[in-house]
Amino acid sequence: MRWTQTYIPTLREVPSEAELISHRYLLRGGFIRKLAAGVYIYLPMMQRVIDKFANIVRDEMNKAGAIEITMPVLHPAEIWQMSGRYETVGKEQMRLQDRHLHNLVLGGTHEEIVTYLLKGEVKSYKQLPLNLYQIQVKFRDEIRPRFGLMRGREFIMKDAYTFDVDENAFMVAYQKMVDAYFAIFRRAGLDTRKVESDTGAMGGKAAHEFMLIVDTDGGEQTLIFCDHCDYAANIEKATYHEASPPQIDAEILPLKEVDTPHASTIEEVTSFLKIDAKRLIKTLIYLADKKPVAALIRGDRELNLIKLKNHLGANEIDMAPAAIVEEVTESPVGYAGPVGLKNIPIIADPEVTRIRNAVTGANKNEKHLLNVNIDRDFAPSAVVEIVNAVPGEGCPRCNGHLTSKRGIEVGNTFMLGTKYSVSMEAHFLDAEGKERPFIMGSYGIGITRTPQAAIERYHDDKGIIWPKNIAPYLVEIIPLNYEKEEHKQVAEQIYQELVSNGIDCLIDDRLERAGVKFNDADLIGIPVRLVIGDKSLKIGKLEMKYRGSNEMEQVALGNVVAAVKGLLERIN
Ligand code: ATP
Ligand code: MG
Secondary structure, X not given: OEOOOOOOOOOOOOOOOOOOHHHHHHHHOOOEEEEEOOEEEEOHHHHHHHHHHHHHHHHHHHHOOOEEOOOOOEEEHHHHHHHOHHHHOHHHOEEEEOOOOOEEEEOOOOHHHHHHXXXXXXXXXXXXXXXXXXXXXXXXXXXXXXXXXXEOOEEEEEEEEEEEOOHHHHHHHHHHHHHHHHHHHHHOOOOEEEEEEOOHHHOOOEEEEEEEEOOOOOOOEEEEEEOXXXXXXXXOOOOOEOOOOOOOOOOOOOOEEEEOOOOOOHHHHHHHHXXXXXXXXXXXXXEEOOEEEEEEEEOOOOEOHHHHHHHHOOOOEEEOOHHHHHHHHOOOOOOOOOOOOOOOOEEEOHHHHOOOOEEEEEEEOOEEEEEEOXXXXXXXXXXXXXXXXXXXXXXXXXXXXXXXXXXXXXXXXEEEEOHXXXXXXXXXXXXXXXXXXXXXXXXXXXXXHHHHHHHHHOEEOOEEOOOHHHOOOOEEEEEOOOOOHHHHHHHHHHHHHHHHOOOOEEEOOOOOOHHHHHXXXXXXXXXXXXXXXXXXXXXXXXXXXEOOOOOEEEEEHHHHHHHHHHHHHHOO
């Protein structure tokens, strides 16, 4: 391809809206343009990247025995009502009406549609197993569309769905998908980690996420790893055991109310009362499906909203507004405590039950209680882990300790069980002629998110360093003076040789200064750069350089194809 024939509108200015380096490079490199919040146009270079990644995904899915189909994006609301998700998915679902005022949904995922497809059509165990997938646009009205292609409202996903006769067969299918995922990301030059995750709105029994570890702000997810065994989980799901639990030998002391003027935050209270935050019980008031609940956690911990939500079985959970907190605790915000708290469920983290002579808010303005003890002074309605795992604490599986890293979720796999087949009555007849629901799995990969994640992982201060298998082109040829007949001829000849060897190339045939061409080349990040200039031409050579290193190599004009192939072998 010639630069002047395609459309690569590079920008010198850094677009102010872009927070992440990968988002800035996509805009500056002329890969994408924004149409609306979370909605982007993919320009020619991005289209090539997407196609290359999608083809890797397609190839590995096919190898794993999955079959490609295409399901509609436009769904009748009734199908979502069959599973019950129409009521529970919440505002993330994009909805519309047609001219007959019929309710429709723009698909954000396709469990219902694929289950509807097979319901009544696949009647016998002999037709199973089945693994159907598609690569297609998805719509989700994300609360915060941001970071370019990372969290869009319209994006491309590969979604696959497996149907099996029983748990054993399902586990085989699931493992095949896990293996295919590792193979896909490896081919795309990305080293991913599989972590346990919450099943969220998808439901089902268990789930895993494939994470690309990054040390930039793009790592939206916090991940917890064990330093000893292979335990790995998203913070939403990660659990722990306390590495050094406090000794409970203190005597139970009488309850005492104290003045804590202007002290309502944890820091203010602990410094005013000169106590460790581990002695404090934080009382947080939340609204779970609009009903208030109190969550008790130790002063030094963070509430894990997902764990609380899962325990309550709620669809939506939000921090209670001040007016509700004041009504429930009969005091201003900042002084809530479990003692005397009436008429609302009190969910306590197990660590709270182990604090002897704790400090909590007194449900009175500027007052706290000392020597609060469970059972004598308050009784939680449930004791469940509702806090985040923390680095340094003990691994739930072994004697190791937890560490944490940041990651970007590029794919995930869900063990759905019979959630959709039961609710939608999708059954088959087993070998004994008995009716059974399908055992299902669902498997997603972000086709537009993953390439941006790759940039977040592989870049420098000049631009992108594409992994070769998802790069828009493998080679960029830069004739320093394309207007010179000799430069042009050599460039065209090398171009033809590479292309006929199956190596896709871009020639920068613009009549631009060398500096401009080099800057743009660094920005768009094509792995191999071939520079044609007077100095090396004089000795029958050109200069070859890998985008990921500073080393330049002189290559004889007759040996370019072999040299490029050799370099491509050595790089990621
Ligand atoms: P997240 O936790 O990031 O919201 P999710 O659990 O909602 O992701 P899935 O519904 O399983 O994700 O979607 C499968 C894959 O699609 C994800 O692993 C991710 O790579 C991609 N994806 C999900 N939401 C978006 C989005 N809003 N924009 C771009 N890609 C997305
Ligand atoms: Mg999501």
